[in-house]
Amino acid sequence: MSEISTNAYVLVSAILFTIGVIGVMTRRNAIIMFMSVELMLNSANLALIAFSRAKASTDGQIITFFVIAVAAAEVAVGLALLVSIFRAKRTTNVDDVSTLKG
């Protein structure tokens, strides 16, 4: 079985990251935007793990733990906000929630 090179992992992670960025910028549903952000964070995790293996250092894996935990906290807060907005406005589309302009 041949080794998959670090470059391949990083390339995949870069593609995933780009998909995530495009997702956040083009989609207007808050939940899908969250999913895209998750994609960005997890692509970074993939890159970290790949680098960590290539260097035989555990630092990258440790960073990944923190990223996963923080991402969960962020999503929980985001969903809580969404629920409270949905109660008031009955929509998760960010374009429908735009009272602030100037």
Next chain:
Amino acid sequence: MLRPYLPILIIFIVGVIIPLAALGLSALLGPRKATKRKLVPYESGMNPIGPAMQRTPVRFYVVAMLFILFDIEIIFLTPYALYFRQMGLFGLGEMGVFLAILLLGFVYIWRKGALRWD
């Protein structure tokens, strides 16, 4: 090199065969009678109660969010679980502090009534 993985392969194959066999045999041997109730798309032959696309009550979201948080925080136990012998008393102390903080959060949501169902 792949030898230790042989049992997993066997389990995998067995896992595919058994459900396929069950489905195939019931398709071959079972009688087929289409009644009105059976053609109803869900609720396995019972009379459907209400539409399929129901709104989920908000309290499910609250429980789901709390679950995500406590579920993911457990990730920090993984390194300790792998190295707890080498880490000794130091690791025990660290994990004690970590779990105490987590417990504080649990006590907080409990007392605030986030876990109350009705």
Next chain:
Amino acid sequence: MPFNPPSIDLTVLGMPALLMAWGMLVLLIDLFTSNQRVLATVSLIGLIATAGVGLLTWGTQRTAFFDMVVLDNFGTVVNWILLGATALSILLALDYLPRQNLMRGEFYALLLFATSGMLLLVQANDLVMIFIGVELLSISLYVLTGFAVPRISSGEAAMKYLLLGAFAAGFLVYGIALIYGFVAANDAISSTSLTAISQDLAAKQAAGIAINDPIILTGLGFVLIALGFKVSMVPFHAWTPDVYEGAPTPITAYMSVTTKGAALVAIIRLLTVAFAALRPEWQFIFAILAALTMTYGNIVAIAQKNLKRMLAYSSIAHAGYMLMGVLSASPLGASAFVIYLVAYALTNIGAFAVLTTLENRGMAALELQDLRGLYRRHPWLSVAMVIFMFSLAGVPLTAGFMGKFAVFQAAWDADLKWLVLVGVLTSVISAFFYLRVTVQMFMEEPVSAEAAERPVFATAPLVVGLTIAVVGIIILGVVPSQVLNFVNNTVVAAAR
């Protein structure tokens, strides 16, 4: 693999750790009492105790936890400013919350958690610590922004802040991954610590390897995008006006000052400790962004009718002035940044304090014309507002002038003379809309008889906060030498 436990050096981590523990204490107390005064008092005591820890560890300069956290006098001074700003914000919130029917105990705990994240960010010496500090302060602030959530604008502001903040966090993490991929693994200290990065870059330079590699430049760029987002640097400022308008006013006051301060310290450490070798790559780009930030903030602020939005755009502009001190990348620049931060904290929180007095339940009344005739409704309040506006504009004999003078001097010394010119010109532009506020208060008639009768909620804690702000501004503006010498000595000494 052998395991060597890190030395638990609580001296270095003292300030953030104590404040974090205190936040948990406030959370616990909240379970047993619903008295807001008790919670606020306990929080204020916690802030003072944390500042006291800074006094005890004063003069210590060392890193700990595999070089991930650093303690030095520069960081301690900034921490004190952040703690002071938090205390002032609590004074603002004390009567505002009951008036707006927002009495929930998490408020003070979240405020302390956010502040402890900022202290961690100030003392961070590692990319991971920067990430954790940024997220701790951001997640707390998302919730605080949405604290007035039955009001739809508050929820909307929180949602926008969270979506864009999470987007920025994605960039931060990917940037960290790229930098981690570029630098060599370090066995003694954390590979992503700023010290390790600078050592690795120096080693690569000595070995003749090009260090302006696309990978590390992209990584640095991504990290700076995320931090620039927190500072609301143009072009990453888009969230600022909406979030500042929608958030409860004490929170707007709080985050407009503290987030910028903490994130800018992280940028200073990142650029001068880790990436000093890449200075030709980042300094010019940063100078252009600072110029854009100042110009954009001040010009768009002219068109604003809502006071909160006006102050939001003005805060973008002030971020630009602070960036001037940061990108000078010298001890002089760092001390100029600290002076500017003190002045801005006193002034901006003071200005927002005046706005909170005008806010009644269910009625914002924060349009520019609502200020008309404020002089007759509450003379002292309008005099205080004039002082704040003068200080924001940078009129001599106020703290704002000293701050601007210091950053201009630092940029001049760093040979960025064109940037100083932009700074002076945009300051002149800004004077227009700051002075317009003054004109409205003193020279215009109220829009209606009802507006002339509106109550002004200048309650005791708020008056204390306002007095502190005004006295601070005047001291810093009229007799600044003590403060200037103190800051210069500590920051320059810390840089050695």
